[in-house]
Amino acid sequence: xxxxxxxxxxxxxxxGKIVLLVMDGLGGLPHPETGKTELETARTPNLDKLAExxxxxxxxxxxxxxxPGSGPGHLGLFGYDPFAFxxxxxxxxxxGIDFPLEKGDIAARGNFCTIDGKGLITDRRAGRISSDxxxxxxxxxxxxxxxxxxxxxxxxxxxxxxxxxxxxxxNPDLADSDPQQLGVPPKEVVALGxxxxxxxAVVNSWIAKAKGVLAGHHPANMVVLRGFARLPHLPSMGExxxxxxxxxxxxxxxxxxxxxxxxxxxxxxxSVEEQFATLSKHYAEHDFIxxxxxxxxxxxxxxDFKRKVQAIEExxxxxxxxxxxxxxxIAVTGxxxxxxTMKAHSWHPVPFLLHSPLxxxxxxxEFSERACSKGALGRFPALxxxxxALAHAxxxxxxxx
Amino acid sequence: xxxxxxxxxxxxxxxGKIVLLVMDGLGGLPHPETGKTELETARTPNLDKLAExxxxxxxxxxxxxxxPGSGPGHLGLFGYDPFAFxxxxxxxxxxGIDFPLEKGDIAARGNFCTIDGKGLITDRRAGRISSDxxxxxxxxxxxxxxxxxxxxxxxxxxxxxxxxxxxxxxNPDLADSDPQQLGVPPKEVVALGxxxxxxxAVVNSWIAKAKGVLAGHHPANMVVLRGFARLPHLPSMGExxxxxxxxxxxxxxxxxxxxxxxxxxxxxxxSVEEQFATLSKHYAEHDFIxxxxxxxxxxxxxxDFKRKVQAIEExxxxxxxxxxxxxxxIAVTGxxxxxxTMKAHSWHPVPFLLHSPLxxxxxxxEFSERACSKGALGRFPALxxxxxALAHAxxxxxxxx
Numbered sequence: 143x144x145x146x147x148x149x150x151x152x153x154x155x156x157x158g159k160i161v162l163l164v165m166d167g168l169g170g171l172p173h174p175e176t177g178k179t180e181l182e183t184a185r186t187p188n189l190d191k192l193a194e195x196x197x198x199x200x201x202x203x204x205x206x207x208x209x210p211g212s213g214p215g216h217l218g219l220f221g222y223d224p225f226a227f228x229x230x231x232x233x234x235x236x237x238g239i240d241f242p243l244e245k246g247d248i249a250a251r252g253n254f255c256t257i258d259g260k261g262l263i264t265d266r267r268a269g270r271i272s273s274d275x276x277x278x279x280x281x282x283x284x285x286x287x288x289x290x291x292x293x294x295x296x297x298x299x300x301x302x303x304x305x306x307x308x309x310x311x312x313n314p315d316l317a318d319s320d321p322q323q324l325g326v327p328p329k330e331v332v333a334l335g336x337x338x339x340x341x342x343a344v345v346n347s348w349i350a351k352a353k354g355v356l357a358g359h360h361p362a363n364m365v366v367l368r369g370f371a372r373l374p375h376l377p378s379m380g381e382x383x384x385x386x387x388x389x390x391x392x393x394x395x396x397x398x399x400x401x402x403x404x405x406x407x408x409x410x411x412x413s414v415e416e417q418f419a420t421l422s423k424h425y426a427e428h429d430f431i432x433x434x435x436x437x438x439x440x441x442x443x444x445x446d447f448k449r450k451v452q453a454i455e456e457x458x459x460x461x462x463x464x465x466x467x468x469x470x471x472i473a474v475t476g477x478x479x480x481x482x483t484m485k486a487h488s489w490h491p492v493p494f495l496l497h498s499p500l501x502x503x504x505x506x507x508e509f510s511e512r513a514c515s516k517g518a519l520g521r522f523p524a525l526x527x528x529x530x531a532l533a534h535a536x537x538x539x540x541x542x543x
Numbered sequence: 544x545x546x547x548x549x550x551x552x553x554x555x556x557x558x559g560k561i562v563l564l565v566m567d568g569l570g571g572l573p574h575p576e577t578g579k580t581e582l583e584t585a586r587t588p589n590l591d592k593l594a595e596x597x598x599x600x601x602x603x604x605x606x607x608x609x610x611p612g613s614g615p616g617h618l619g620l621f622g623y624d625p626f627a628f629x630x631x632x633x634x635x636x637x638x639g640i641d642f643p644l645e646k647g648d649i650a651a652r653g654n655f656c657t658i659d660g661k662g663l664i665t666d667r668r669a670g671r672i673s674s675d676x677x678x679x680x681x682x683x684x685x686x687x688x689x690x691x692x693x694x695x696x697x698x699x700x701x702x703x704x705x706x707x708x709x710x711x712x713x714n715p716d717l718a719d720s721d722p723q724q725l726g727v728p729p730k731e732v733v734a735l736g737x738x739x740x741x742x743x744a745v746v747n748s749w750i751a752k753a754k755g756v757l758a759g760h761h762p763a764n765m766v767v768l769r770g771f772a773r774l775p776h777l778p779s780m781g782e783x784x785x786x787x788x789x790x791x792x793x794x795x796x797x798x799x800x801x802x803x804x805x806x807x808x809x810x811x812x813x814s815v816e817e818q819f820a821t822l823s824k825h826y827a828e829h830d831f832i833x834x835x836x837x838x839x840x841x842x843x844x845x846x847d848f849k850r851k852v853q854a855i856e857e858x859x860x861x862x863x864x865x866x867x868x869x870x871x872x873i874a875v876t877g878x879x880x881x882x883x884t885m886k887a888h889s890w891h892p893v894p895f896l897l898h899s900p901l902x903x904x905x906x907x908x909e910f911s912e913r914a915c916s917k918g919a920l921g922r923f924p925a926l927x928x929x930x931x932a933l934a935h936a937x938x939x940x941x942x943x944x
Contacts, residue, residue, distance in 0.1 A: 171901070171903055172903070172904065177904075179903070200919070204942055205927070205930070206923065206927035206930050206931050206934075207550075207927065207929075207930030207931045207932075207933060207934035207935075207939060208553065208930060208934070208939065208942055209934070209939065209940075209941045209942065210941065210942055210943060211941050211942060211943035211944040212944065213943045213944050214942055214943035224942070224943065225549070228943065229943070229944075230944065231944035234944060251944075369944050484901070487941055488901075488934075489930075489931075489934040489939070490903050511903060512905065512906065512919075515905055515919035516917075520921050521919070521920065521921045521923070
């Protein structure tokens with residue numbers, strides 16, 4: 143918290159433009175056969191050229207050994223200490239679908255799932271039902287009514303939906319009902335403190351009614367909930383950094399996160415090509431552009447090494463479009479590592495490059511984990527990225543006389 | 544303190560096993576004739592192989608320029624901020640000999656020493672008397688009695704003993720009587736605050752009586768005391784990290800330190816061979832094994848470059864026994880540097896290697912100060928070692944959604 147206040151006191155308006163390109167889950171681990179990571183395997187002539195002209199390092203989202211979720215990973219990139227500012231999963235989901243949250247609302251992320259005759263979970267994603275089916279089921283669930291509390295249900299994508307409870311005296315300190323494993327029943331929702339007991343009772347009652355509604359809708363015949371949360375207060379990026387920021391992100395959570403820190407969020411297609419085209423379209427109006435590419439992470443989570451390599455190559459191929467705009471600062475990194483060999487987020491630091499006419503280039507001539515580990519920025523906290531970007535765009539004034 | 548709480552909130556039980564091998568005082572300085580440090584001089588094919596397959600760096604116990612004692616050096620390795628948790632020398636000595644301390648006890652480390660006719664110290668270690676002689680002298684000193692305060696004396700090893708004062712209202716904030724130099728008399732014990740004045744008087748009176756008892760026992764004809772302290776409270780490693788930790792350490796102080804952070808301390812021989820055999824014997828029962836080798840430090844303190852080289856080579860020769868157990872994480876480092884050319888602990892950062900199937904290897908192919916300084920971990924705080932080890936053994940869960 144202190145850090146962003148310090149930076150905000152030095153922030154000034156300047157014509158400099160910053161593009162922060164985040165390839166989600168960019169960092170990787172060596173393929174057992176080749177000894178090369180996804181990024182080391184990918185052919186990336188454009189990123190390599192930026193690395194050669196720029197300065198590189200390895201960014202550490204939370205510090206040694208700690209693995210971030212998507213929320214903390216991005217907050218750090220935006221300069222908000224992820225330990226000082228926390229955002230519940232439910233809130234992120236709500237923001238990502240433009241759900242009009244009101245003060246005091248409690249939001250949770252829901253999954254449709256499949257249970258067997260004994261009530262045990264057999265598929266945590268209900269056979270990955272389509273978004274259309276999800277929308278229809280959410281309409282049915284929206285009819286569940288209570289006295290005093292509104293239970294709003296909105297589809298997110300595939301098997302995922304949002305539950306929002308609206309009423310007085312609700313408390314978000316509740317444990318998940320999602321056991322995150324198969325062969326067990328969904329858990330009762332338990333309050334983490336006395337103040338949450340009434341809310342837990344409402345949620346459990348809603349779940350029981352939802353089970354009834356869904357009984358005939360196999361494979362989506364049950365729900366699990368997690369990440370109960372209330373809207374946090376975060377200072378706006380625009381005010382903190384005296385920027386006019388815009389987010390180009392296709393995936394709901396990242397759009398929500400960008401909105402939470404006060405970025406304008408514009409429509410963009412799903413493909414890398416469409417996202418880069420959207421960047422060109424909005425480039426003139428903004429001095430900070432956050433471009434979020436999801437497919438690197440998805441491929442990593444799926445354990446698909448080759449697809450992650452392809453996703454990186456696809457981004458590299460689109461880079462000339464960005465480079466030709468000649469931003470004062472291009473920063474390229476990830477919010478965390480997602481090695482395909484681990485099929486999960488990991489703690490490994492993330493390759494980072496900063497390209498700017500004002501940077502002091504190092505000897506790194508290739509954008510990769512190994513090369514970046516020898517970069518002049520060394521291994522550094524992700525929280526340094528915003529001050530570095532702002533400085534190179536001449537948006538930070540001198541500290542002290 | 545915050546850091547270990549943070550880590551403890553993310554710690555989870557996993558089958559992964561961690562071995563932390565600490566060669567005390569491992570780091571060194573170049574020999575003036577060869578330009579190579581002790582570790583660079585030693586032939587260490589096994590450690591070099593681990594470095595080649597693993598990731599390396601230089602660990603900094605307390606930060607730039609600061610030299611740690613053994614207590615802070617080890618606390619840092621175990622993940623306890625050495626500035627937040629302090630342990631007096633006397634307490635470490637007491638724990639190391641299994642002395643049954645009671646709440647409120649004040650402990651100090653004692654040395655038998657030699658004084659000349661003028662009362663000036665001529666040998667700070669009383670000619671390194673045997674442990675047998677030490678035991679007999681401690682028995683004599685145990686007969687010294689006071690009203691209201693018990694003065695308990697126990698032998699440690701060689702010229703070293705433990706003094707424990709037991710009574711009500713005692714205060715440990717006392718300066719040492721040990722001047723740590725020759726040609727001067729032992730100092731009066733001075734209270735560091737008003738609250739310690741009564742205790743200082745008791746200690747000075749005990750010293751005077753001890754001098755009388757020892758008068759005829761040249762070369763052990765006097766005592767010096769240092770490190771007055773009371774038992775601190777440290778969270779247990781087992782609880783903090785959800786581990787079942789064991790310490791294999793031959794030297795009393797390190798056994799005491801391990802016990803203080805809640806490790807099980809097992810019997811082991813004095814030789815490197817016996818210590819590695821003990822490791823094999825207890826490996827199955829534990830998921831964290833701290834193996835402490837003292838002789839590297841002892842050789843360094845004695846200024847014996849060659850003996851330190853030999854000690855390192857001896858450990859390297861034993862490494863296959865450890866490697867063959869295939870721990871998920873092998874971390875090798877020291878608690879600080881003890882360059883033979885300095886004959887003392889120093890502030891120089893300490894070579895560190897981490898070997899794990901989940902590590903991201905760097906280009907370091909040799910375990911040495913120079914090679915590690917080019918490792919991907921860079922120069923990093925020793926406090927990062929536990930989170931790194933836990934992460935690579937998959938014992939830390941993700942932070943945030």
